[in-house]
Amino acid sequence: MAVVDEPVLRLSGVGKHYGGVRALSGVDLEIAQGECVALVGDNGAGKSTLVRILSGAHQPSEGTIAFAGRPVRFRSPADALEAGIATTYQDLALAPHLTIAQNIYMGGELLLRPHFLGLLDKARMRREARGYLDRFGFAVNDLDRPVSDLSGGQQQAVALARALRWQARVVIMDEPTAALGVGETRMVLDLIRALGAQKVTVILVSHDMDDVVAVTQRIIVLKRGRKVGEVVTARVSPSTLAHTIMTGEIPPEASAA
Numbered sequence: 001m002a003v004v005d006e007p008v009l010r011l012s013g014v015g016k017h018y019g020g021v022r023a024l025s026g027v028d029l030e031i032a033q034g035e036c037v038a039l040v041g042d043n044g045a046g047k048s049t050l051v052r053i054l055s056g057a058h059q060p061s062e063g064t065i066a067f068a069g070r071p072v073r074f075r076s077p078a079d080a081l082e083a084g085i086a087t088t089y090q091d092l093a094l095a096p097h098l099t100i101a102q103n104i105y106m107g108g109e110l111l112l113r114p115h116f117l118g119l120l121d122k123a124r125m126r127r128e129a130r131g132y133l134d135r136f137g138f139a140v141n142d143l144d145r146p147v148s149d150l151s152g153g154q155q156q157a158v159a160l161a162r163a164l165r166w167q168a169r170v171v172i173m174d175e176p177t178a179a180l181g182v183g184e185t186r187m188v189l190d191l192i193r194a195l196g197a198q199k200v201t202v203i204l205v206s207h208d209m210d211d212v213v214a215v216t217q218r219i220i221v222l223k224r225g226r227k228v229g230e231v232v233t234a235r236v237s238p239s240t241l242a243h244t245i246m247t248g249e250i251p252p253e254a255s256a257a
């Protein structure tokens with residue numbers, strides 16, 4: 001699928017080695033604003049390595065990344081988040097004992113006036129927090145509940161509300177449904193669709209081919225640290241995709257690149 005507009009992310013020749021271990025090699029990739037793409041591949045294919053590079057947790061050993069048309073080199077996840085790339089991991093990085101509102105504003109609280117005695121603008125934070133959660137159809141009556149009281153799907157909504165608070169243009173989700181039941185998984189898939197409707201780009205890492213086929217437009221297939229191809233989601237079934245991951249062979253009629 002040709003990307004017509006300036007892609008929000010463009011990777012050229014991105015690779016990573018950990019000491020003598022080659023985890024990722026020569027990845028070229030373009031992703032459009034508002035697109036939902038999956039990263040798939042067997043265990044050890046390099047998915048999480050690529051996620052760590054995009055999220056600022058690790059630096060690439062070689063290659064370049066352009067974000068919104070500009071070359072970037074993130075030094076930390078906070079750096080990437082500030083630029084507009086938010087990442088949610090399976091364990092979410094939420095603070096379970098803090099409240100919903102506190103979690104959404106963790107590390108970036110709104111002050112009443114900048115540096116004015118460091119007083120927090122709690123009313124505004126609560127109003128905005130409610131607004132972000134509304135955008136996912138999650139009506140909370142009590143923002144002071146600790147996050148540990150929420151279901152897995154609701155916790156994902158809080159993590160994504162936090163991403164919206166940072167005005168993330170790209171949200172990366174590594175295995176968001178791995179620990180969830182059927183109903184909760186459906187809720188997370190709806191959250192992903194809601195992000196797409198708001199023109200937020202989503203990069204989904206998943207081993208669940210049903211989930212991948214349900215929400216993405218394009219699928220990037222990795223094998224042993226290399227991108228073996230791209231697939232147009234509408235042209236594959238979950239079972240074809242599972243076969244593609246095993247063999248590393250992209251069915252020509254489904255190829256996107």
Ligand SMILES: Nc1ncnc2c1ncn2[C@@H]1O[C@H](COP(=O)(O)OP(=O)(O)OP(=O)(O)O)[C@@H](O)[C@H]1O
Binds near residue numbers: 023041042045047
């Ligand atoms: N910190 C590290 N030190 C050494 N080798 C690593 C490190 N992280 C990853 N690797 C190696 O890099 C390769 C890619 O790993 P990665 O975690 O990216 O795979 P993955 O596709 O996310 O797999 P999974 O589906 O199991 O999560 C593997 O061979 C792995 O052993």
Ligand SMILES: [Mg+2]
Binds near residue numbers: 049
């Ligand atoms: Mg992984």
